Amino acid sequence: xxxxxxxxxxxxxxxxxxxxxxxxxxxxxxxxxxxxxxxxxxxxxxxxxxxxxxxxxxxxxxxxxxxxxxxxxxxxxxxxxxxxxxxxxxxxxxxxxxxxxxxxxxxxxxxxxxxxxxxxxxxxxxxxxxxxxxxxxxxxxxxxxxxxxxxxxxxxxxxxxxxxxxxxxxxxxxxxxxxxxxxxxxxxxxxxxxxxxxxxxxxxxxxxxxxxxxxxxxxxxxxxxxxxxxxxxxxxxxxxxxxxxxxxxxxxxxxxxxxxxxxxxxxxxxxxxxxxxxxxxxxxxxxxxxxxxxxxxxxxxxxxxxxxxxxxxxxxxxxxxxxxxxxxxxxxxxxxxxxxxxxxxxxxxxxxxxxxxxxxxxxxxxxxxxxxxxxxxxxxxxxxxxxxxxxxxxxxxxxxx
Amino acid sequence: xxxxxxxxxxxxxxxxxxxxxxxxxxxxxxxxxxxxxxxxxxxxxxxxxxxxxxxxxxxxxxxxxxxxxxxxxxxxxxxxxxxxxxxxxxxxxxxxxxxxxxxxxxxxxxxxxxxxxxxxxxxxxxxxxxxxxxxxxxxxxxxxxxxxxxxxxxxxxxxxxxxxxxxxxxxxxxxxxxxxxxxxxxxxxxxxxxxxxxxxxxxxxxxxxxxxxxxxxxxxxxxxxxxxxxxxxxxxxxxxxxxxxxxxxxxxx
Numbered sequence: 001x002x003x004x005x006x007x008x009x010x011x012x013x014x015x016x017x018x019x020x021x022x023x024x025x026x027x028x029x030x031x032x033x034x035x036x037x038x039x040x041x042x043x044x045x046x047x048x049x050x051x052x053x054x055x056x057x058x059x060x061x062x063x064x065x066x067x068x069x070x071x072x073x074x075x076x077x078x079x080x081x082x083x084x085x086x087x088x089x090x091x092x093x094x095x096x097x098x099x100x101x102x103x104x105x106x107x108x109x110x111x112x113x114x115x116x117x118x119x120x121x122x123x124x125x126x127x128x129x130x131x132x133x134x135x136x137x138x139x140x141x142x143x144x145x146x147x148x149x150x151x152x153x154x155x156x157x158x159x160x161x162x163x164x165x166x167x168x169x170x171x172x173x174x175x176x177x178x179x180x181x182x183x184x185x186x187x188x189x190x191x192x193x194x195x196x197x198x199x200x201x202x203x204x205x206x207x208x209x210x211x212x213x214x215x216x217x218x219x220x221x222x223x224x225x226x227x228x229x230x231x232x233x234x235x236x237x238x239x240x241x242x243x244x245x246x247x248x249x250x251x252x253x254x255x256x257x258x259x260x261x262x263x264x265x266x267x268x269x270x271x272x273x274x275x276x277x278x279x280x281x282x283x284x285x286x287x288x289x290x291x292x293x294x295x296x297x298x299x300x301x302x303x304x305x306x307x308x309x310x311x312x313x314x315x316x317x318x319x320x321x322x323x324x325x326x327x328x329x330x331x332x333x334x335x336x337x338x339x340x341x342x343x344x345x346x347x348x349x350x351x352x353x354x355x356x357x358x359x360x361x362x363x364x365x366x367x368x369x370x371x372x373x374x375x376x377x378x379x380x381x382x383x384x385x386x387x388x389x390x391x392x393x394x395x396x397x398x399x400x401x
Numbered sequence: 402x403x404x405x406x407x408x409x410x411x412x413x414x415x416x417x418x419x420x421x422x423x424x425x426x427x428x429x430x431x432x433x434x435x436x437x438x439x440x441x442x443x444x445x446x447x448x449x450x451x452x453x454x455x456x457x458x459x460x461x462x463x464x465x466x467x468x469x470x471x472x473x474x475x476x477x478x479x480x481x482x483x484x485x486x487x488x489x490x491x492x493x494x495x496x497x498x499x500x501x502x503x504x505x506x507x508x509x510x511x512x513x514x515x516x517x518x519x520x521x522x523x524x525x526x527x528x529x530x531x532x533x534x535x536x537x538x539x540x541x542x543x544x545x546x547x548x549x550x551x552x553x554x555x556x557x558x559x560x561x562x563x564x565x566x567x568x569x570x571x572x573x574x575x576x577x578x579x580x581x582x583x584x585x586x587x588x589x590x591x592x593x594x595x596x597x598x599x600x601x602x603x604x605x606x607x608x609x610x611x612x613x614x615x616x617x618x619x620x621x622x623x624x625x626x627x628x629x630x631x632x633x634x635x636x637x638x639x640x641x642x643x644x645x646x647x648x649x650x651x652x653x654x
Contacts, residue, residue, distance in 0.1 A: 010644065017640025024634025025602070028609070033627060036583040036608045041455045042617040047436035047448035054437060286441040341440070349439035 044238045045279075053240035060232050060249070062209075067225030068259075070216060072209045226259045237272070241279045242289030244361060247272075251299050266303060273300045277330075285346075287337035288358055294330035294365045297323060317379040324372040331369055334362060404485050404495055408472055408502035418506045421460045425510055429453040429517045446522035447617045454540065454613050457514040458579075461507070461548045462572055466555045468503045470567035473559020473650075482560065482652040496650055499556050504549065515541050524619065535622035536615050543610035546635040550642035551575055557646035560654075578607030605638055 028034040043049050065073035191199070217225070233250040240246060254269040255261045261269075273296040280293040301323040305315045341347040347355070412418060433448035476482050482495055490498075519537045524530050551571055558567035582604050589597055609631050614620065623631070 010647070013640060014644040017637040017644065019637065020633045021637025021641065024630045024632070024637060025606075027630040028627075028634060031627070031630075033630070034606060034609075035586060037614055038583050038586075039614060040580050040583065040608070040611060041458065042451055042613040046451055046617045047433060047438060047444040048451065050444075051436045285443055288440060346440060346442060349442075 045240065049239035050243070053236045053243045053246050056232065056236040056239070057245060060229060060236070063225065063229055063232065066209060066211075067217070067229070068222065070211060072206050072211070223260060226253065229253060230260065241276050242283065242286075242292050244288065244292045244295065247276050247292050248295055248299075251296075255299075255303070270300060270303055273297070273303075277326075280330075283337075285337065285341075287334045287341055288361075290330050290334035290337065291358070291361045291365055294327050294334070294369070297326040297330055298365070298368055301327070314379065314382060315375070317376060317383060320372060320376045320379055324369070324376065327365070327369050327372070331362075331365055334365075338362075402498060403488075404476075404481075404490060405498035405502045407481070408476070408499055409505060411472070412468060412502060412506055418464065418510075421464045421510060422513070425453070425456050425460060425513045426517075428456055429514075429521075446524075447619070450518040450522040450537075450616045451613055453514045453517040454544075454616070457510060457544070458611075460510050461544075461551075462575055465503060465507045465548065465552055466571045466575065467564075467568050468506075469499070469552045469555030470559040470571060471564040472499060472503065473556040474562070474564035474567060475559075477560035477652065477654050480653060486652045492647070492650055492652065495652070496553060496556065496647070500549075500553055503552055503556075507548075507552075511541065511545070518616065522616075529619060529621075532621040533616070533619075536612060536620075539623055539628055540610075540612040540616070543612065543631060543635060546632065546639050547575075547578075547607045547610045550639040550646070553643050553646045554649075557649040560650050560652070574605065575607060578605040579611065580608070582606060582608055605642075606634065610635060 025034065039045075043052070062073040065071050230250070230253040233246060233253055236243070236246040237250045251269055251272065253259045253261065254265045254272065276296040277293045280289045280296075283289045301319070304319055304323070308315050338347065350358070429449045429452040432452040433445045436444060436448055438444045438448070476499070485495055486492075515537060518540075519534055522533075524533055551574070554574075555567055555571040558570055561567075562570075582601070585597065585601055585604070589601055612623070615623070622628075
């Protein structure tokens, strides 16, 4: 009897389990609660996500140098990242394909891509940008190294790169790829044994990445590298949508034709910019993401006025006013939160380098924002002109009569 | 309970649990300091809870399931289970005692995590604090509903296969249920393939027990109705897993 009851009991239990599971599944599925949030262990947008986004910069940087610029990635940024516990983005920024690089291209290259004349307001934006000293990392400059016929040797690629990397912080020039870099650094008598050993490892790393293939990457291969970089940047963006460098680099890859940007992707770039702003709207503590929001608003503005740039028509005053409001709001929020952070001591937690970096970005954003008033005044003048002429004509006609 | 005592003594003698215990205690306080919290100190507390629960998942997937698989394998290979069978300890009781011995140590891990997550990251606002405590309790319940039956499966497979194979199968199932289904959803987004859809339906949706997002983004506790549905699903799945594990268990190899 016992032998009969046990299997029946087991079967009943299994059936009960199945029924319970089915009930739970159906209820969850009906209410759309079954799907995953695609964010296991809440990694994305968490504190660890922010950390991973910062750490990914050196990987992106390395792939960029090896794949797109085809030069040895310099290794100093690794030390920078390490020294600052990965909290700053010097390493990435210094190479120009990050936020600075984007800033360089964000305005110029949209124009070039469509062969559109650059209107006065864009020029003013560029001037504002140049004033901040980011004009020396143009991707076009780097770009022609691989547009050119295949380099005869690695040194020629590096030379081409070096000629255009005239920024003081483009450290990799100093490495001298022919002698694997370590000679440039290792001969200083003041270096300790520890430093010499570290330099030796650096030199070996340069050897590891030095290109000995006499041919440059093909266009198709370059396109693949660009896609890979875009994928890496998307992953980083998901980790921390408010990160200035990551967002701007991702925007760059979505919008520039040179890096695989298409009209469809430009539409997507608008969605990304709006999502970035929406994400940052809830930020009430950290001021820096508001600079990212200001940058996203500026990118939206640039994408919005593209058609006017192509046609050569003036930008409607409504657009100017709308974006003056949006960018201005972001910058004001930055100022407010920075003042609070200074007051409660949070600002002092940041290293001087980070404070300087944020201040530079803030000045740059202000530089873009300030011409809006002038542009709006001009647009208002332009709008008032026909009425003024009509009034003058009417006066003249009256006087004749 | 001799088998329980023997197995527990074996686990304690091996001491690997100490490494995980120390990591579970220390890392939730260390890892948040490695994040860029300087400009946003409010990140620290959710990051602590997130680290605590993530580490508990790691301990479950690595230490707990591995212990179950190897103990099942070892005791079965050495004839210990057959010996206890001759003493009249039934298959069901053997499974229960082996499970309990592994789980006793792991319950300590779960308690460490629960205490760190609940009391060292408790929000100041009383309403938020209430939600925080309830969410942690809900998380603990759902977590145990996933991990406990997987441990039974690891033990049963260990008695039938070797330890490495038993562990590989169990951890693959756990990882698939936690992370793989999200990838399957991507395929299914624009795919009406019947086989894939059936696979999705019969897959173990262990990801439902991952409430880390609710803690990190302070989403509040899950409403009771939904909590009941998730518990019913995972509870049913637990019964089925144990039901499948039972015939897989054997005393001797």
